[in-house]
Amino acid sequence: MRPWEQDPILAVDRLSMRFGGLVAVSDVSFRVGRGQVTAVIGPNGAGKTTVFNCITGFYKPSAGRLALSHGAAPSPSELDALTRTGRAAARTRKGGVFLLERLPDHKVASAARVGRTFQNIRLFSGMTVLENLLVAQHMGLTETGLLSPAALLNLPSWRRREAAAVERAKTWLERIHLIHRADDPAGDLPYGDQRRLEIARAMCAQPVLLCLDEPAAGLNPRESAALNELLLSIRDADATSVLLIEHDMSVVMGISDHVVVLEYGRKIADGTPEEVRTDPRVIAAYLGVEEDAVEAIEAEVGV
Amino acid sequence: MHEATAAASSGLLARALKDAAASAAITALLLVPLVGMHATEGPSGALVLKYRFGLVAIFALLVGGLRLGLHLTVWRGDSARGAAPRFPALARLAGPAGDAAKPVFFAVLLLYPLLAVLGSGGLGPSRYWIDLGIYILTYVMLGWGLNIVVGLAGLLDLGYVAFYAVGAYTFALLAGSVPISDFFAGTLGADFWRLWSFWVCLPLSGLLAALWGVILGFPVLRLRGDYLAIVTLAFGEIIRLVLINWVDLTNGGAGIASIPPISFFGIPFSSGEGGFANLFGLEFNPMHRNIFLYFVILALAALTAVATIRLRRMPVGRAWEALREDEIACRSLGINTTLTKLTAFSIGAMFGGFAGAFFAVRIRFVSPESFTFMESAVILAIVVLGGMGSQIGVAVSAILLIGGMEMLRNLTFLKDPWLFGPDFDPSLYRMLIFGFAMVAVMAWRPRGLVSSRLATIFLKERKKVSGDLVREGHG
Structure with missing residues (x-):
């Protein structure tokens, strides 16, 4: 059994997503290992971001099951029992399990604890860096109610x-080396800093699974090396599993434990x-040749 | 360096003065035949020529003064252009200087009735000024209430006056209700409800308005931007039409009169035994009530301001502003956007309800006429002009808009025969001037008077965020 199949934090089963007549994702199944970095790659238009939007609750999948587990993966019988009930979440022997396709998007983040970043950075640009990180901790801060009297009266508690x-x-600001910019508006930061801040913001919500949509897009080689380090520290020090979409192969090959390739x-x-890297179908997908021409191409590129 | 600056500025002043004088002279020359001579029908029916050189002089001075002003502020040579804020005084309002100015601001507000009485020479003559103060403060409060919805949460609400109406009618109906009055007459004394109704109904008005905010908000807050604006506009009109047509409850277009006056926490402002003046050993004067009303609206406005400041620093306030910045990012962080919008909508509505109850007890008469779309538009104009989200900006723009419109009534010198003549009514031009003022402000300061936003929390120093980075929200 592969390492990511032993204790998957997220089990994607037969996921399909249709927009009208267009099938963006068709019957995709994969596992995301707990405590691992999993990369989803593929040519443009392969459906990577659609898969992401399904996982993070921004799309409701047309079909399929997305089971996210806290603690440890549920046994198949536990999972089937929950699937049959129609409820979205259940406690299991070793933690909890959430069926993400049944949760509204804000519950995917707050209850199932799936964090995400966006392909085009979505910081609160008119708020300061520190405010951005405090908004991320909204759920923890409002545990006692959105208008809790203690907060209204500014009590010591x-x-x-x-x-x-x-x-x-x-x-987090110290970890991403932005502590000196804490009181500056987020929109004033350079691009690379904004990318790191968006990751820190997602991490401040204390997710168990962090989904990153092209975190290295637009970064220079030095910045993407720093990003690699940050993502590995998130995996190792914060015990957060990472799922990322990426085109930058130095990031994908450098830090991923597991790679899933989508095409059409x-x-x-x-x-x-x-x-x-050596899979002929992947090479064909990226280089765009017929299946029977793969061998020739392989010989040519020397793999 | 200093000398060079001084020389440059004196040169600038000389050039500006020269230009202003020249443009004034050209204006005067042009206008002598156009405006200075006016042909009217004489008493015998023949045309007579009237001379209006005073008007020409006024126009010339206006043109000269405006050009001088423009030279000294906006057209300050090419080197300085765009470097410094164009309205440094206003920019400072939101900064550290604003912090020092706040106690002064509050002292002036507290002492305003005293200043009005001393300035106009007696309680009686000060009535106009006290009433003007109350009028402006009501709009300051409404502006601050709407600021929560539009400025902080970024939800464009064109029907805010509906909540003002809900508050006013809640108080008017409950205070005039015979069963309630009878109920309390049996338990707490015959006069209890007449004296205490405002103080009991004030929180109820706010709560009911908040409830209406929730009822309206629940179905419509999934809409965004223009669509939300149109639905709230419609809601405002529906409330007004219900008030007109539900004659059994609201007495229709005739309105509700005979609303009990405000009491000093149970002590009536009456001339007889046990009245306010009698109890405090003062000579009776009906102005006591107006001065008390001034302090009530001041307290209500202060409550709105303090609550907003506190809410902004709470997670819910930050969530409002985050929602205005980027709703999708908010959802990715687990913020329940519907609930968050609903709190903004209902808290804004609550302050509108408080203001409505105050309006009813001040005028002692409510009718649907008072809650037209025009009111919503004026309140929204106050918020937009002030700079969305800025409390001090909203207060200044309320004073400018409401006070300014009121001041137009006082321009009696324009009725001089040398100018427009006694038939001229400057207050008829209020809306025209109001419109021009809005266009001018939006041209020069498109983000409102105070366009920057202050951070709600900081590690080392509280910095201002430039208005260019702050988004207006899409509903």
């Missing part, structure tokens, strides 16, 4: 809670970076 949130924000809405390969 509230001030402690807020101080803890600021502390977490400061820790179908999965064409699934394995370790080395396996995927």
